[in-house]
Amino acid sequence: MATGRRSPTLESVAAASGVSRQTVSNVINAPDRVAPPTRARVQSAIESLNYSPNRMARSLRTRASRAIGFCVPPAVPNRLNPVLDRFVHAIADAASARGFHVLLFTAPAGPAGLDGYAELMAQQAVDGFALSETVVNDERQAWLMERGIPFVAFGRTWNDDDSGAWVDVDGAAGVAAAVDHVHGLGHRRIAFLGWPRGSGVGDDRLGGYLAACERLGVPSLVARGTESMAEGHAMASRLLGGPEPPTALVCVSDTVALGALRAVARRNLAPGRDVAVVGFDDTPFAALPGFELTSLSQPIEEAGRTVVRMLLKHLERKGSRRGEAHEPGEPPATNVLLRPTLVIRSSTDPEASRLAR
Amino acid sequence: MATGRRSPTLESVAAASGVSRQTVSNVINAPDRVAPPTRARVQSAIESLNYSPNRMARSLRTRASRAIGFCVPPAVPNRLNPVLDRFVHAIADAASARGFHVLLFTAPAGPAGLDGYAELMAQQAVDGFALSETVVNDERQAWLMERGIPFVAFGRTWNDDDSGAWVDVDGAAGVAAAVDHVHGLGHRRIAFLGWPRGSGVGDDRLGGYLAACERLGVPSLVARGTESMAEGHAMASRLLGGPEPPTALVCVSDTVALGALRAVARRNLAPGRDVAVVGFDDTPFAALPGFELTSLSQPIEEAGRTVVRMLLKHLERKGSRRGEAHEPGEPPATNVLLRPTLVIRSSTDPEASRLAR
DNA sequence: ATATATTGTGCGACTAGGAGT
DNA sequence: CACTCCTAGTCGCACAATATA
Numbered sequence: 001m002a003t004g005r006r007s008p009t010l011e012s013v014a015a016a017s018g019v020s021r022q023t024v025s026n027v028i029n030a031p032d033r034v035a036p037p038t039r040a041r042v043q044s045a046i047e048s049l050n051y052s053p054n055r056m057a058r059s060l061r062t063r064a065s066r067a068i069g070f071c072v073p074p075a076v077p078n079r080l081n082p083v084l085d086r087f088v089h090a091i092a093d094a095a096s097a098r099g100f101h102v103l104l105f106t107a108p109a110g111p112a113g114l115d116g117y118a119e120l121m122a123q124q125a126v127d128g129f130a131l132s133e134t135v136v137n138d139e140r141q142a143w144l145m146e147r148g149i150p151f152v153a154f155g156r157t158w159n160d161d162d163s164g165a166w167v168d169v170d171g172a173a174g175v176a177a178a179v180d181h182v183h184g185l186g187h188r189r190i191a192f193l194g195w196p197r198g199s200g201v202g203d204d205r206l207g208g209y210l211a212a213c214e215r216l217g218v219p220s221l222v223a224r225g226t227e228s229m230a231e232g233h234a235m236a237s238r239l240l241g242g243p244e245p246p247t248a249l250v251c252v253s254d255t256v257a258l259g260a261l262r263a264v265a266r267r268n269l270a271p272g273r274d275v276a277v278v279g280f281d282d283t284p285f286a287a288l289p290g291f292e293l294t295s296l297s298q299p300i301e302e303a304g305r306t307v308v309r310m311l312l313k314h315l316e317r318k319g320s321r322r323g324e325a326h327e328p329g330e331p332p333a334t335n336v337l338l339r340p341t342l343v344i345r346s347s348t349d350p351e352a353s354r355l356a357r
Numbered sequence: 358m359a360t361g362r363r364s365p366t367l368e369s370v371a372a373a374s375g376v377s378r379q380t381v382s383n384v385i386n387a388p389d390r391v392a393p394p395t396r397a398r399v400q401s402a403i404e405s406l407n408y409s410p411n412r413m414a415r416s417l418r419t420r421a422s423r424a425i426g427f428c429v430p431p432a433v434p435n436r437l438n439p440v441l442d443r444f445v446h447a448i449a450d451a452a453s454a455r456g457f458h459v460l461l462f463t464a465p466a467g468p469a470g471l472d473g474y475a476e477l478m479a480q481q482a483v484d485g486f487a488l489s490e491t492v493v494n495d496e497r498q499a500w501l502m503e504r505g506i507p508f509v510a511f512g513r514t515w516n517d518d519d520s521g522a523w524v525d526v527d528g529a530a531g532v533a534a535a536v537d538h539v540h541g542l543g544h545r546r547i548a549f550l551g552w553p554r555g556s557g558v559g560d561d562r563l564g565g566y567l568a569a570c571e572r573l574g575v576p577s578l579v580a581r582g583t584e585s586m587a588e589g590h591a592m593a594s595r596l597l598g599g600p601e602p603p604t605a606l607v608c609v610s611d612t613v614a615l616g617a618l619r620a621v622a623r624r625n626l627a628p629g630r631d632v633a634v635v636g637f638d639d640t641p642f643a644a645l646p647g648f649e650l651t652s653l654s655q656p657i658e659e660a661g662r663t664v665v666r667m668l669l670k671h672l673e674r675k676g677s678r679r680g681e682a683h684e685p686g687e688p689p690a691t692n693v694l695l696r697p698t699l700v701i702r703s704s705t706d707p708e709a710s711r712l713a714r
Numbered sequence: 715a716t717a718t719a720t721t722g723t724g725c726g727a728c729t730a731g732g733a734g735t
Numbered sequence: 736c737a738c739t740c741c742t743a744g745t746c747g748c749a750c751a752a753t754a755t756a
Binding site (some may be wrong): 007050051052053054056057059060062067070072074080084085086088089092093095096102104105106119122123124125230268285288289290320337 | 429443452459460480
């Protein structure tokens with residue numbers, strides 16, 4: 001006795017509505033198997049008792065936790081691009097909408113952290129994983145795949161063996177759109193300020209630039225430097241001081257673009273009027289007065305939703321093969337590329353800010 | 358038969374090491390109750406089978422999910438202060454270290470979202486909550502408290518009834534330190550650029566300013582405006598154009614401080630030399646070349662760790678009172694104030710940036 | 715009586731198969 | 736035989752109360 005005031009259970013609801021446990025279970029999981037009058041009676045009991053099924057008990061029985069694991073990468077200090085906030089919110093939201101939860105955990109980078117993933121699966125704490133911050137030669141995809149652990153990555157596997165499902169933003173298409181934009185404004189000498197060779201993302205964006213130049217029949221001019229305002233400033237200064245200076249600077253990131261903007265100002269040139277500057281990521285301060293940087297906005301929220309949708313589809317399929325039946329040719333590891341949106345501001349078009357207001 | 362290859366259970370380990378289930382359970386949960394030789398034998402079986410306890414089964418039995426719920430607030434577009442990234446990482450890390458997980462969920466703001474909290478508890482999906490983004494007249498604290506749901510908030514309950522445990526950053530102390538800093542540099546006319554009355558955080562920071570001025574015996578000069586660069590610019594321009602213009606501008610946020618910096622530059626005054634400017638939050642771009650803004654850095658990671666530590670302590674206490682025994686005077690709702698750190702850059706001290714390198 | 719290891723039992727929900735119309 | 740509902744057994748673990756030295 002004196003059991004405290006515990007949450008109602010299937011049994012309490014059954015007692016309250018004068019049916020058996022199983023009938024209550026059916027009302028919840030297979031309503032069409034219960035006669036309408038009974039169903040209504042049980043439903044009202046559920047509501048009046050404020051019953052909601054114990055997730056642990058359910059998971060124990062069904063062998064499915066209805067949770068998605070997400071490893072939060074260590075916060076990079078001074079990163080200007082708060083992409084994680086948005087992605088995390090998006091996956092949590094999308095998961096909630098389908099009765100799933102997102103389980104956060106941390107793990108050291110590299111192979112040492114992989115055990116964390118395996119352990120969560122062994123504990124049956126999650127049904128699969130959402131990955132982010134994928135890098136070139138990321139071990140996680142192949143490792144998870146070998147063990148048959150479901151996952152979907154935000155970011156391509158830049159490796160040759162394109163293993164696993166992923167969702168990514170089409171950097172090449174984005175940069176090409178930027179080149180088209182400044183070309184449409186009359187610019188013909190368009191330079192690209194990029195990162196050093198070897199980064200998947202950087203090479204992708206550069207590729208879009210080169211393709212667009214060729215398509216438009218304009219010469220290409222590429223500078224390379226690391227991700228910093230200082231390097232952006234240096235690259236832009238060098239190009240603008242050359243013999244035939246470019247009139248448009250398409251940059252691999254907002255950080256580089258900010259450096260470029262300062263270099264333009266230093267030469268007493270007007271950004272957007274004399275020299276067009278385009279960034280990538282549409283970071284918060286691109287919109288600030290004093291910058292007004294045209295930039296490519298990544299559809300992070302859509303990426304998050306898509307990751308969850310693909311993962312849940314994968315899980316459903318896996319869950320339905322009771323006796324390891326069929327498996328029609330190991331379902332294709334789908335890949336999705338999302339297009340970024342060009343947000344036009346005064347750094348390319350002085351009229352833009354006026355129009356926006 | 359053909360059970361597939363399921364994860365090992367207590368029973369498999371027991372069979373493999375020639376003991377009973379319960380002995381294996383003891384090896385895991387109360388090793389001192391098992392004789393060393395037996396313990397070693399079981400341990401090796403655990404390792405060779407790669408066994409790890411099923412979290413769902415354990416939770417079902419113990420009535421504790423060992424998970425902390427965290428409601429991810431909607432990502433504010435264009436927010437310059439990526440505080441959530443850091444906080445989320447910190448709580449996930451601190452929780453992991455003690456065998457807990459962080460469960461993410463989303464809920465609409467206001468009273469409508471409260472049910473989400475209750476449901477997670479009813480489902481036994483979490484043992485308690487970490488709150489963030491607390492606002493004035495936040496209903497959550499009182500609501501959770503009424504229902505006996507454990508929680509710790511990052512951010513004070515700005516209400517009068519100081520209900521529940523919280524961890525917060527001491528804005529008043531931070532601003533006071535900033536005033537001391539510029540006073541130490543010789544400034545005597547020090548102004549404060551704040552937010553409109555009524556925001557808990559803003560009033561707290563203003564309080565620190567007023568107290569410091571009184572203590573130092575310098576006059577106080579307060580301007581108020583909303584959180585934007587434009588308002589910061591306007592406030593600073595107005596003050597600098599006055600009869601006895603201030604030589605130091607202590608700002609309620611980095612955003613306001615950036616506006617102030619631009620206003621200083623517009624008047625051809627050198628930030629740090631002619632007019633000192635201090636921000637609050639130490640946002641990523643405060644460190645960028647071109648800004649070099651002195652600012653108050655919030656110990657977000659420590660706040661996250663503290664929130665988790667306090668919550669787990671609370672949970673332990675709750676878990677130990679089996680028959681709802683004792684409760685010695687309802688343990689005090691502890692409150693922790695952390696001091697922000699003043700990061701000195703050239704916006705107050707032109708030498709600072711040189712020293713830092 | 716003290717260490718140590720072993721059965722029973724139940725957490726709360728689902729699955730399977732059977733009983734009643 | 737359909738339709739509806741119910742009884743019995745199970746998931747993996749930990750608590751409680753026993754057996755064996």
